[in-house]
């Protein structure tokens with residue numbers, strides 16, 4: 038009787054694992070098939086080099102660069118905000134803060150990541166942009182600056198939490214060694230602890246970038262819907278994700294070339310996040326071995 | 330702090346060791362009625378002791394009797410422990426090291442420490458030994474280079490590692506790592522070296538090498554070593570202190586402790602009958 042029960046549990050677990058894998062493969066498959074059909078009509082060369090993205094206009098251009106630049110620009114701004122703040126927080130919590138404070142603050146920080154992104158997007162549009170317009174009157178209503186800043190705040194916990202784990206995992210014996218040689222807390226933190234935790238910190242940064250690149254709601258709401266190849270953070274842009282939302286919600290005919298553009302865009306996005314996640318996985322594996 | 334080749338001795342050091350060597354008789358370390366608490370727990374119950382310069386002093390006693398606690402008072406490593414409090418006076422080179430205005434970093438340059446488990450930094454062999462100099466802000470490459478080489482030579486590691494100074498300190502064997510940690514401590518030129526069971530994680534051959542090294546280091550340094558190994562204490566130390574339950578039971582020349590202890594408890598402990 039007991040054996041049968043175990044067997045049922047085992048099979049159920051295995052089935053759910055298989056379903057997960059099947060769904061993932063299915064998504065990749067659909068993405069690839071539609072993308073291949075797209076690329077049978079639009080050359081990959083045009084896709085990668087054309088500087089305009091206007092699939093919904095009569096004069097059609099299929100250059101991914103404007104969407105890519107929108108994605109990278111907003112992500113870059115987000116990381117520029119999240120990295121210094123996230124790292125400072127993680128070093129403070131791990132090396133300076135009293136234990137009780139650390140215990141209380143860490144979950145609070147992680148709360149930042151659990152606020153619905155639509156709230157962040159709205160916040161960027163109706164609070165941050167008007168605020169920034171007080172300093173930069175030329176700032177457009179939709180722009181990558183506020184979207185990037187707010188996205189940066191959202192991804193702070195990715196950096197602070199994972200980095201803090203890495204810093205905290207550095208053996209106490211290294212701190213003792215450093216203090217014992219007459220190093221100050223600051224010297225110990227930056228010359229011993231941070232380098233020793235560097236792989237974990239890098240992983241946190243990669244995951245945060247990956248999260249920023251895939252983020253949809255904030256940029257769709259606050260950064261605009263105008264594909265534009267630019268590095269100017271004050272003008273409206275469109276990210277890959279925002280474009281996919283736009284087309285998905287629009288009335289483009291299924292099976293049309295316009296419709297397939299979202300798969301071409303999607304596979305570009307997927308390639309990026311997949312590479313970043315693989316990289317972080319590799320680094321993490323290496324770093325786990327180091328401490329075993 | 331700028332340091333030149335002509336005058337490698339640190340300037341403006343709180344604790345001046347030069348004064349001391351001329352007065353061989355003054356104690357290097359002197360404690361008066363030291364009491365330590367961890368929260369409510371009284372770990373050290375009033376210990377007075379003085380340690381002479383250029384001697385090796387061994388701290389022995391059963392586990393938990395306060396040897397490490399007492400040793401770590403000398404470079405103020407207990408300061409980081411939550412709930413730690415201290416009563417009494419500790420003088421090193423005649424200066425009270427727990428006074429308000431004492432610079433703890435300067436103290437630790439004077440009083441180096443070697444730990445139980447070898448703990449090299451995840452850096453190259455060279456950077457491990459150069460660490461203490463670099464954090465002092467010393468930029469003189471030649472000086473750093475010379476100091477790294479002479480420190481590695483002193484611990485007998487130079488011949489073994491001279492061709493791969495760029496290799497990670499963690500890639501060395503346990504015994505080599507521990508000698509690297511000693512070299513790292515020597516590079517800062519302390520006058521006192523504290524060692525907390527430095528050989529307990531090592532094989533007999535590495536242990537013998539480190540004992541040999543301690544014997545040589547005595548010429549220049551004052552060494553205090555905690556050990557659970559009675560033979561080790563009797564082999565390498567000039568003085569032995571027997572601790573029991575936070576009290577100093579007996580402190581005397583090592584020869585006397587091991588051949589003719591005054592207290593019954595000491596005798597029981599060194600003969601293996603834990604008392």
Ligand SMILES: Nc1ncnc2c1ncn2[C@@H]1O[C@H](COP(=O)(O)OP(=O)(O)OP(=O)(O)O)[C@@H](O)[C@H]1O
Pocket residue numbers: 367370372390391392393394395396397398399410411
């Ligand atoms: N951080 C701490 N917090 C609370 N109590 C502590 C702390 N460190 C040590 N103690 C207690 O103080 C007493 C002395 O500890 P200490 O580590 O000095 O002993 P020891 O003689 O070095 O022992 P061992 O030979 O096992 O290393 C022990 O009872 C120990 O439990």
Ligand SMILES: [Mg+2]
Pocket residue numbers: 396397398525555
């Ligand atoms: Mg101990």
